[in-house]
Amino acid sequence: MAPGVPRMRLLRWLALPVVLVPLAWLLFTGLGTDPRVLPSPLVGKPMPAIAGMTLDGGTFSSAALLGKPAIVNFWASYCIPSCVDEHPFLLDLAARHGSELGMVGVLVNDTLDGARGFLDRYGQVSWPTVLNADSGISIDYGVTGPPETFFVDARGFVVARHVGPLTQAVLDDELAAIGIAP
Amino acid sequence: MRRLALPVAVAAVLALGGLVALELLRPAAPVTQAEEARGIAGELRCPDCQALSVAESQTASAAAIRREIVGQLAAGRTIDQVRAYFVARYGDWILLAPSTPLVWWLPALALVAGVGLLAWWLRRGRGESGPSVQAPARDIRAQIGEEVEQLDA
Numbered sequence: 001m002a003p004g005v006p007r008m009r010l011l012r013w014l015a016l017p018v019v020l021v022p023l024a025w026l027l028f029t030g031l032g033t034d035p036r037v038l039p040s041p042l043v044g045k046p047m048p049a050i051a052g053m054t055l056d057g058g059t060f061s062s063a064a065l066l067g068k069p070a071i072v073n074f075w076a077s078y079c080i081p082s083c084v085d086e087h088p089f090l091l092d093l094a095a096r097h098g099s100e101l102g103m104v105g106v107l108v109n110d111t112l113d114g115a116r117g118f119l120d121r122y123g124q125v126s127w128p129t130v131l132n133a134d135s136g137i138s139i140d141y142g143v144t145g146p147p148e149t150f151f152v153d154a155r156g157f158v159v160a161r162h163v164g165p166l167t168q169a170v171l172d173d174e175l176a177a178i179g180i181a182p
Numbered sequence: 183m184r185r186l187a188l189p190v191a192v193a194a195v196l197a198l199g200g201l202v203a204l205e206l207l208r209p210a211a212p213v214t215q216a217e218e219a220r221g222i223a224g225e226l227r228c229p230d231c232q233a234l235s236v237a238e239s240q241t242a243s244a245a246a247i248r249r250e251i252v253g254q255l256a257a258g259r260t261i262d263q264v265r266a267y268f269v270a271r272y273g274d275w276i277l278l279a280p281s282t283p284l285v286w287w288l289p290a291l292a293l294v295a296g297v298g299l300l301a302w303w304l305r306r307g308r309g310e311s312g313p314s315v316q317a318p319a320r321d322i323r324a325q326i327g328e329e330v331e332q333l334d335a
Contacts, residue, residue: 041273048271109242135246138229142272145230145243 040142040150040161047072047152048140050104055115055129060104065152069178070102072150073166074138075129076110077118079146086147086165087122093171094126101180105129106137108146153178219251222264227278235278 042048050062050072073090075083094103104127107115112131119125132138141150144163151160151174160174172182213221223237228244236244236251247268254264268276280286 038275039273041270134249135243136250138243139246139250139268140271142276143229143243144272 038144038161038163040158042142042150042158043161045158046156047150047158048137050106050130050137052130052132052137055105055107055112055119055131058128060128060130062104065102065104066156067154068100068102069154069175069180070104070152072104072106072141072152074106074108074141074143074146074148076108076146077114078110079108082165083118083147084122086167089166089168089171091123091125093175097175097180098126101175102152103127106132106141108132108138108143109135149174151175151178215252215255218261219248219255222251222255222261223248225265225278226268227276229272229276 047062047065047070050060052060054060071093077083090103093101105125107129115129130137141148147165149162149166150158151162153159159177162170162174175182220237223244224235226236226247228234228236228239228241229247230241230243231239234244236247238244250267251264254267255261259267265277269281274281
């Protein structure tokens with residue numbers, strides 16, 4: 001047998017793991033990925049400005065949020081049960097951290113009557129809700145559908161985005177990231 | 183016949199290259215702004231529906247994105263700038279087609295690599311398992327010759 005043959009055989013057997021191991025790793029890590037988690041390109045960047053009419057007839061500008069951590073919550077009255085599920089957490093959040101945390105809601109493709117009916121039924125809120133009639137704010141934030149919540153630090157930079165209803169575990173994690181002790 | 187193979191192959195490659203060049207260099211038909219807007223909307227994923235483009239969907243979000251596309255084109259932005267505007271907000275997720283053309287070539291590359299690997303494997307296997315016939319060594323041939331001569335004698 002020529003001296004090169006054992007080396008070729010060794011290379012052939014080495015080629016299998018070299019190809020198969022990365023492929024298996026790629027597929028295996030893909031299995032563990034949550035398809036609902038969508039990374040937002042806004043994370044690490046200044047929050048897009050929010051301005052407009054509010055549900056109670058006033059006006060709102062995100063300039064009012066600067067200087068303290070804030071959350072921007074996209075919601076709608078038709079978003080059931082997710083928006084209903086997270087509503088008590090938002091009410092509790094405002095009650096416990098209202099003075100140190102800025103909060104603003106943004107309606108997503110909803111009617112005034114629908115939104116007001118939702119609050120009548122599930123609890124009035126102390127923070128403003130911007131109407132977002134032309135969906136411009138939804139586009140600026142890359143919102144895929146309510147509920148979605150953006151966590152913003154005191155400098156006005158987006159720290160995290162959560163797609164889906166808020167839970168206590170999510171709030172504990174993300175509030176700590178923007179400097180609010182849960 | 184074999185002498186003709188190379189010129190025919192070269193001529194075929196040149197003809198194919200010429201056709202591709204013609205197709206690439208052909209001036210594109212003028213496109214209206216509405217057609218451009220439809221084209222971009224067809225490339226973007228509807229944010230709140232499944233497996234539909236912004237052009238196909240009837241949701242309010244898709245309609246808002248279509249309005250934004252039209253507004254941006256009217257303001258003088260290019261197709262690439264409008265596309266980049268949405269990618270900056272939604273991420274690459276918003277694009278229905280991958281942004282890098284390399285991805286389209288990967289299946290073809292994998293196929294070529296697989297065929298090449300299979301051919302190499304088969305050739306090696308045939309080389310190893312086939313009958314190995316070795317010419318008899320010169321001294322053995324000489325010995326056989328002597329024995330035959332003895333038998334004839």
